[in-house]
Amino acid sequence: MTMFDLRGLDAPIVGAPMAGGPSTPALAAAVSGAGGLGFLAGALLGAEKLAADIDTARNLTTGPLGVNLFVPQFDTGKPAEIAEYAEELAELASQFEVELGEPRYTDDDYPAKVEVLLDLKPEVVSFTFGCASADDIARLRAAGITTVATVTTEAETEIAKARGVDAFVAQGPGAGGHRGTFDPLAQPATDSLEALLAAVLERAAVVVAAGGIGTPEEVERVVGLGAVAAQVGTALLLSDEAGTNPVSRAALQDAQFTETAVTKAFSGRYARGLKNRFMENHDQTAPLAYPQIHYLTGPLRRAAVQAGDAHATNHWAGTGFANARPDAAAAIVEALSSRVRR
Template structure:
C-alpha cells in the first residue's frame, strides 16, 4: 500500500492542520516541526507575496519538512438578487457601507506558480479538485499533493486524478468544510466510520481530520485505517498560533455552549461557535462563496478588533472545550498515540 509522502512519513503520526485567516503562522509551523510534527502554512486569503514571505520565514528557521494549503477555485456563485437580499438582512449588524458582489479565485494562479517555483515539499488543497494541468505541474516539480475529501465519492475522484494522499475531513471539523458541491453539507457520520469507508474504497494514504482533541481519538482513527491524524481546533489556543484575541477568548468562554455548521459568515458551510449573528441569520444564509465571505468580511474584521464575539466567525470543531493555552509541543505530546 502506498505510504505518506516522505516529508510527512518521516515525522510523527499527528499533524497540524492548516487554518486560514490567522492561526497558521510560520511560528506555529516551525514549533510543530521542532516538536516532530508536520505542519502547513495556510495560503487561503493571503496574497502571493505574503505567502512567499511566510515560506521564506519557515525556511530561514531551518525547517524544510512543511506544506502549504491552497483554496481550489470552486466558486459557489450567487444570484445578484440573493446577494442583495442577504445584504439587506444583515445591514443592522454589518453597516450601510456594504461591498458590491465580488467573485474571485483567491489569486490561485499566482499562488500555484509560487509553490512550484519555491519547490514547497507538500501542497494540499481544499474546496475542490484542481484541474489536470495544475496537478501535472506539481508532479513535474516533485511536489507531493494532498487532497481534502469529505466523502467516498470525492475520495474516488481524487484518486483517479492522481493525487498522492487524501485528507479525509469529517463533519465535526472546525472552520470551512472541504465539501465540493454547492449547497451540500458534509455527511453527519463519525470520522472513524468515514475513514474506514474511504480506506475500503481507496488505496491512497489517509490523513484523518475533524474535531480531534484527545489521544484516544487519534488511536481510534489510526485503528480505523488512517495513516496519520491532523489536528486544528486542538491547537487554536497554542501560544504559537495566530488566533485572534477575541476568538481565543470565546474558545474559553463557558457562555458558548455548542457549535454548528453555517453559511452565515461566508456562504460556504463552516463550523463555528454559535453566537448571536449565527443564530439570527443561519437559516437565511444563501450558498454563495466567496461572495458572502467578502460581504461580511469588513463586519467581522471590525468585530474582532472591538472584541465583539457576537458578530465574529468563531471557527471551532467539536471538542473545542478541550483546546488549551500551551506551547504547541505540549499539546502535541498529549495527543501522541
C-alpha cells in the same frame, strides 16, 4: 527524486492549515519541529504574501512544510439574494459603524499561487473545496511535491484519486472551519469520521483523519483504524504560535459557548464554529455564495473583533473545542502524539 512520505512522521500529527489568521509560519515551524507536519494556509492571501510566508517558515525550521490552497469553484452567487442579505445585515453594520464589504467573486489568486508552489516547493501541497486539475497535480508531483486532497465523501475520493493525488485528508463532520465539500451547493456530509475513513482507506493507502480530534486517545483511535496521521486544527487554536484573534481565543474558553454548529452565515459556504448570535440570526437567510458573503461580512467581523463582541464574528472550531488548551504548539503536538509516537 524522493517525495515526502506522510508515513514517516515521528509524531503522526498534521497541523491543519487555518486560513484567516490562525495559521502562521511560526505555528507551522513549531509543529514540524515537534516531529509532525506543519501547514501554512495559502487561501485568502495573495501570491506574494504566500511566497513570503513560505520563506519565513523555511527560516524557522528544517522540517517539512505543507501549504494548502482553496480550489476555486463555480460562482453560485445570485446578485438579488446577495443584495437582500446585505440589507438584512445593514443594521448590524451600522451598529458597528462600518460599511459592509463588496461581495466580489474571485479566484483567490489561485493560478499565481500554484506557480509560487512550483517555484518554492514545499514538501506537501493540499487542496480543499475541490481537487486541483490532473494537470496541476502532475506538475506539482513532477516538482517533487507530495499532493493531498481533502475529501468528505466516497465520490470526492474517487474524483481526487482519478486526478492522481498521493494522499487524502478524510475530513469528518466534526471538523472546525469550512467543510471541504467539492460541490459548493451540496449539504456537507454527516457520516461519521470512522465511516468516511474506512471508505477512503478502501481506495487509498495514505489517508490522514481530520475532524473533532483533540485528545491523545482520539489520535490513537484514528491511527489504530489505519490513518497515517491525525490532522488537528482546533487543538492548535490556543497555541502560543497561532494567530487566532483575542476575541476568538477568549470565546473558545468562555463557558457561555457550549456548542458548535455548521453555518453559511459568515462566508456563504458551510463551516463549523462556536454557536453565537450572528449564526442564530442569519444562518437561515444567508445565501450559498462563496466568497461573496465572506467579503460582504468581512468589515463587520473585523469591527466586532475590534469591539470585543464575540457574537458578531465567526469562531471556527470543531466539536472537540473544549479539549483545546493554551500552550506551546510543540507541547500540544507532543501530548497529542504521546500514545503513538514512532
